[in-house]
Amino acid sequence: MDLIxxxxxxxxRIHYPVIFARLFGAIVFGGLIGFEREARDRPAGFRTHILISLAAALFAIISIEAVHMPGFTDEQVRIDPLRVIEAVTAGVAFLAAGMIVFARGRVHGLTTGAGMWLSGAIGLAMGFGYWPIAFFTTIVAICVLFAFGKLEQRFGFNSGQRVDRDEHK
Structure with a gap:
């Protein structure tokens, strides 16, 4: 029973309360970005951004733990945490690309896709224990999404009402 x-x-290597705190931080920070997307009625919102950030944090934590696992201490076995970052980046970019649609001469979903990619990066930062970086990036992202979104609305950018120049030739 003890073995089980x-x-x-x-x-x-990382104490379990710290792991759980990092995962919770990834949930909160990813959720904040997702909340803004949800409030704008975008297809990838609150839950999607949380899951992306949480998964990225988990991958980062597992990569830290894997480097120190007894079975991987052999000199012939090398675990590179940077590969985890690359894999998460590629995986989230694949998901984000699925959000981007080109229709009627316009690109839709680019900001949501970028937010998903950023949520993955924030999750990685949380997983590796970089709370200040994840926090600062989340605050900046919300400011960019909210404040610049208001500016775009005010000046009519990205409103879908601008006419393509080629239509009036």
């Missing part, structure tokens, strides 16, 4: 318990709760 040891397998269920293995020793960890």
């Amino acid at each position: 318990i040891a397998d269920i709760i293995p020793e960890s």
Whole structure:
């Protein structure tokens, strides 16, 4: 029974309360960006951004833990946490690309896709324990999405009402 318990709760390089705090931080920060997207009635909103940020944080935490696993300490086995960053970046970029649609001569979903990609990066920052960077980036992202969104509305940019120049030739 002790072996089973040891397998269920293995020793960890990062203490479990810290892991859970990092995951919770990824949920909060990803959720803040997703909330803004949800408020604008975009297809990838609150839950999507939370899941992306949470998954990225988990991948980062697992990569830290994997580097220190007993089975991977052999000199022939090398674990590179940068590959996790690359994999998360590529995976989230794939999801984000699915949000981008070209219709009627206009691109739609680009900001939502960028927000998804940024949520992944924030999740990675949280997973690696860079709370200040994740927090600052989240605040800046919300300011960009909210404040610049208001400016775009005020001046008619991205409103869908601008006419394509080629239509009036």
